[in-house]
Amino acid sequence: MLNKITGIGKSARGRDLFLFIVSLLLAFGIWLIHMCSLEYSDIVTVPVIAKSNIEGYSDLSTNQGDIAARCRMSGFRIIRFSRSDTKPVVVEFSAADFKAEGNGVFTITASRLGHYVNQIFGEGSSLESFVTPEVEFSFSKENYKKVPVQAVPLLTFKPQYMAVGSLQIKPDSVVVYGEEGILENIDRVMTQPLNKTNISSSIHGSIKLDTPANVRVSESQVNYSLEVCRYVEIRENVRIKVRNAPAGKTLSVFPSSANVVFRCSFPPGNNPVEGVEFYVDFNEFTKSISGRCIAHPSGLTKSIIDYTLDPQVFDCVENLE
Numbered sequence: 001m002l003n004k005i006t007g008i009g010k011s012a013r014g015r016d017l018f019l020f021i022v023s024l025l026l027a028f029g030i031w032l033i034h035m036c037s038l039e040y041s042d043i044v045t046v047p048v049i050a051k052s053n054i055e056g057y058s059d060l061s062t063n064q065g066d067i068a069a070r071c072r073m074s075g076f077r078i079i080r081f082s083r084s085d086t087k088p089v090v091v092e093f094s095a096a097d098f099k100a101e102g103n104g105v106f107t108i109t110a111s112r113l114g115h116y117v118n119q120i121f122g123e124g125s126s127l128e129s130f131v132t133p134e135v136e137f138s139f140s141k142e143n144y145k146k147v148p149v150q151a152v153p154l155l156t157f158k159p160q161y162m163a164v165g166s167l168q169i170k171p172d173s174v175v176v177y178g179e180e181g182i183l184e185n186i187d188r189v190m191t192q193p194l195n196k197t198n199i200s201s202s203i204h205g206s207i208k209l210d211t212p213a214n215v216r217v218s219e220s221q222v223n224y225s226l227e228v229c230r231y232v233e234i235r236e237n238v239r240i241k242v243r244n245a246p247a248g249k250t251l252s253v254f255p256s257s258a259n260v261v262f263r264c265s266f267p268p269g270n271n272p273v274e275g276v277e278f279y280v281d282f283n284e285f286t287k288s289i290s291g292r293c294i295a296h297p298s299g300l301t302k303s304i305i306d307y308t309l310d311p312q313v314f315d316c317v318e319n320l321e
Contacts, residue, residue: 043070043131046120047088050108050137053218054095055146055175057104057139064088065135067113072126091119104141109134145183148173149209149222152193157228158200162263164227164305167194171222178215186212191222202228230266231305235259238278240295240314245282250319253280255311258295263306272303285316292316 045068050061093116098106110130113120117127151167174189190210196203204225211217238260242251264272280293293316295309 043068044121047086048120048135049088049090050106050139051090051092052095052098052139053175054098054106054139055218056141056144058142058177059216060090061137061139063136063138065137066132067120067135068131069121070128070131071117071121072128089120091116098137101136104139105136106139107134107136142177143180143183144175144177145186146173146175147186147188149191150188151191151207151224152210153226154193154195155199155226156197158198160232160266161200161228161230162305164229164265166226168225169222170224171219174209174222175218176212176215177217182212182214186215189217191224194224199228200230202226229305231263232266232268234262234264234268234273236262236273236276238276241277241279243279243281249282251280251282251285252317252319254315254317258314259310261308261310262304264303265305268303272301275299276301276304278309280314280316285318288316 045066047064048067049064051059053059093108093112097108097112097115099108100106110133113130113132113135114127117125121127149169149172151169153167155163155167157163169191176183176186176189178186189212191207192210194207202225204223206221206223208221209217209219211220236259237257239257240253240255242253245251258278260278262273262276276297276299278295278297280295284293285291292313294313297307300307
């Protein structure tokens with residue numbers, strides 16, 4: 001009976017010791033997590049691979065640059081950066097922030113690095129000062145070609161609304177990188193279709209590019225904008241005049257008048273088509289084999305968005321005295 005009681009006592013003491021050790025470890029773990037979650041000021045070094053759109057060069061640097069700075073950050077992050085096997089961080093730099101040193105070498109100074117603190121050291125890090133005055137990156141040269149961007153607009157407008165001018169694209173050109181044989185066959189880069197219907201106000205936004213196969217393009221998307229306004233139509237019958245005829249020379253124009261439909265911004269205000277004239281140029285007539293000339297407008301006001309002339313081409317005959 002005594003042996004049984006003694007065995008129970010030992011078992012209880014062992015269990016209590018086990019629970020004490022577990023509690024101690026748990027408390028230590030909580031304390032450690034709390035301490036590591038606090039912020040500290042320390043010098044950390046981050047290996048960085050640069051990514052940029054430097055014209056004529058690859059988008060990624062062939063080397064990694066070590067960026068050292070005194071930062072305020074959590075203990076967890078300081079421990080992570082202190083490890084010898086820290087993986088390099090890919091940071092996207094603006095090409096304008098680099099200084100060319102020649103032979104594909106580019107440097108970026110500490111004053112410019114300040115724009116990329118969150119990318120380099122992570123969100124929530126607070127920079128105190130850079131230890132590294134500048135960082136050097138090397139980029140390999142690549143075959144490239146600068147080509148225009150061509151939009152693919154599929155636009156329809158609400159009745160009595162229209163575009164003022166053409167669709168604006170920025171940037172209007174991009175740099176294409178690839179093998180020389182492929183670049184020879186690329187003369188433009190198209191956007192993906194811009195499909196909008198029932199438009200009644202100005203539009204703007206961004207649209208992705210339709211990147212050709214087996215090449216890299218400096219931009220993945222472009223910005224677009226289009227001014228749109230409401231219009232009212234004004235119809236007139238105008239007489240076709242002649243300009244730049246030398247002394248003693250006259251032309252007969254057939255037909256002598258034309259119908260024109262003006263599209264004017266709404267509200268039109270005072271008569272916006274008053275003073276508008278259409279004419280054929282005598283100098284163009286002399287260069288024409290058939291004697292057929294187009295009519296040009298003059299006196300168009302800012303209120304006139306567009307016009308349609310019917311007919312557009314006129315038969316001209318020089319009058320012989």
